Amino acid sequence: MRIRTWLGRKVLASALLGAGLALAPVAARAQPTDRAAEKPLRLVVNVGLQVLDPIAGTSFVTRNFAYMVFDTLVAMDSQGQYRPQMLQGWEVSADGLTYRFTLRPGLEWHDGQPVTAEDCVASLKRWGARDSTGRRLMGATKELRATGPDSFELELSRPYGGVIDALGKPSLHTPFMMPARLAATPPTQPVAEIVGSGPFLFVKEEWVPGERTVFRRNPRYRPRDEPADGLAGGKVAHVERAEFLTITDPATRAAALQNGEVDYLEYAPLDYLPMLRRDRKLVLAKPGGIAQIMGAVAVNHAQPPFNSLPVRQALQMALDQREVVAVHGLPPDMTRVPCQSMTMCGTRYSSEAGGEALREPELERARALLKQSGYNNERVVFLHPADSALINPMAMVVADRVKRAGFNVEVQTLDWATVAQRWLSRAPVEQGGWSLVPVIYTGFDMSEPLSNPGIGYNCTGSAPWLYCDEALKPLLERFEAESALEKRRATVAEINRRALANVNFPLTGQFSSPAVWRAELEGVIDFGFPVLWNIRRAAR
Structure with a gap:
């Protein structure tokens, strides 16, 4: 097992978990202090931070970074x-x-x-x-x-x-x-410097891309007077220093948290949930509805073979949400499968209209559809982000089912940063292009139709998957013009039917992946993704 060099020495994480041994320091101890406010608040993010610009970047970790240093209207x-x-x-x-x-x-x-x-x-x-x-x-x-x-x-x-x-x-x-x-910079080009107005300052000189990001409290920030509430209210930074860290191995993440070397995991390693739940020194978040996660497969609609609707329909029929989500071994109260709502089940725009035939996917039916589609054994390049603890196991199940349905699948195992660059390519697979990418999104991205990655980018050409359904255009226009909630919901039902029929963005299952933090942290905002303002350490 490979452990990041900044951990100080190579150890077996499983042994640490069993014996309760202390993990080596996860960051340099240049200025040790016993003052709670000055002890760094350490968050382990799901994947390493590579892109800092929240408009040019497309990853959750970039969004998490942005909430530290920027602010919103x-x-x-x-x-x-x-x-x-x-x-x-x-x-x-x-x-x-x-x-x-x-x-x-x-x-x-x-x-x-x-x-x-x-x-x-x-x-x-x-x-x-x-x-x-x-x-x-x-x-x-x-x-x-x-x-x-x-x-x-x-x-x-x-x-x-x-x-x-x-x-x-x-x-x-x-x-x-x-x-x-800075806003004059083209939106697909990262800004040259990070200047925000948020509660933390980015310490550029200590940034190690993909491994560690450091922040200092912004002494000039003026929070709102009202208490913090979700992303709203007074964003008061109570710690002088905060860090985003990357630990790729799930066992090592759990050990680091249990031993107090880090304070907060963006996602609890799902294999270790029973153990973490029993630990009284830890608190698990309780995500539901909009804070849950939906797995999906990004499909390259512009390149063969998935520029063919019948081929996409065969792919969709091959995906069994129960089997994909089961790989995480979650208890029943943390899953919601099957769900064929593009806007996520349990949210204000939830609708499974058009998903009736997909509730019981069958490989035999997928094979028959693929044969009828005229598929000619074209190569399917499947980009597998192995460094994502959430996507990696689901991706293996998805790839296996796609192969068993009869597709000629070539799995390319990469880190997420490389996948995120590769899927911007519009080249054929023979020239470095791609066919399928397993992804996850939260309800914050999925539950609003206009921002939904499988709906809102229809015919815009501004997302890697490049789907375009002419029949979806007037429905989206009707939704955006309407302000009455019930009328919007009725339109979403029609939108869901069209998105499933065109196989814009086939779903692989909805589930919870809770954050977990040390119980000594007070004021943690359980919102669905990590925000580090409002947090204090309990006095000892």
Whole structure:
């Protein structure tokens, strides 16, 4: 077993777990201290941080990073409601076509410059050129303009029912604010420096890409007066230093947490859940609904063989959600399979319309569909991100079932950073392209149709999978124009039917993967992904 060199020495994690031996330090002890506020708060992230720009980047770890150093105009609270964050508030015209926003006073960038309305307008335009929801909002916008140093307006050209929802979008891609000079960077190109206005400062000189990211408390940050609630409220940093660490081996992650070398795991190693649940020194999160995870397979619709709908239908019939999710060995209360809702089961837009035939997938039926499709044994390049503790075991089951259905599968085992680069390629598989990528998303990404990776990117050409269903276009337009919740839900049912029929983004199962942290941490916000403000260490 390989353990990162920064752990200090090579040890067997299984032995550590059994004997309770102390793990070697996971970071340099340059400035030891007994003061609780100055002891680094250490979070183990699921995969290593490689990309820092939350608009150019596409990974959850980049989003987690961004919440440390950037801030948002609007934020989602623990009840799923949207509240002002950088904004003092907003007003909407009587016809619903003009939104007037005012920034709260005293906001500063990390370089000491004031946050201005011009910065926010530039940031929204950059986000709007990259994100699926942002593109739709900008497409419905007549003008977005600053009206003063701390005020700006968004004037719509047509009704758009989810303006505030869009500005408060909690996950990929989140509309984080940055200085206008940085927001002038093309959205697919990472910004040259990290300057935010959030509660922590990025310590660039200590960053080891893929292994360690270091933050310091931002002494100039002015949190909101109200208590922290989800992503909203007062983001008070109680620790002077925080770190994101990467530990690829699940057993080593568990050992590091139990021995107090790290404080918080973004995802508890699922194989060790029974042991972690019994440990009174630890607290497990309780994710449900929007905080759960959905597995899926990103399909390259632009290249053979999956540019053929009948071939995609054969693939979809081969995927048994029960078998895929069972690989994690989760208790029944942590799974929700089968679920054929593109917007996740248990969320406000949940609908399984059109999924009836997929509840009982059959390999024999998949083989028959594949034979009828005219598939000619074309090579299927399956990119397998082996360093993701969640995706890796599910990917092995998916690859096996696709092979057993009769596809000519070539599994290429890579790290996630390499997969994320490879799937941007639009080349044929013979020239380094790809066919299938197993992925996971949370309900924060899946539950809103316009941001959903299997719905919201329809015919935009801005996502790697490049699906395009003409019949889906008017449904999405109807959804975005509507503001009444019940009418939106009825439209989502039709959207779900179309997305499943076109096999945009076949689902592999919904489940919980809880975070876990040491019980000595107080004020941890159990939201569904890690935020490190509001956390204190219990006094000893």
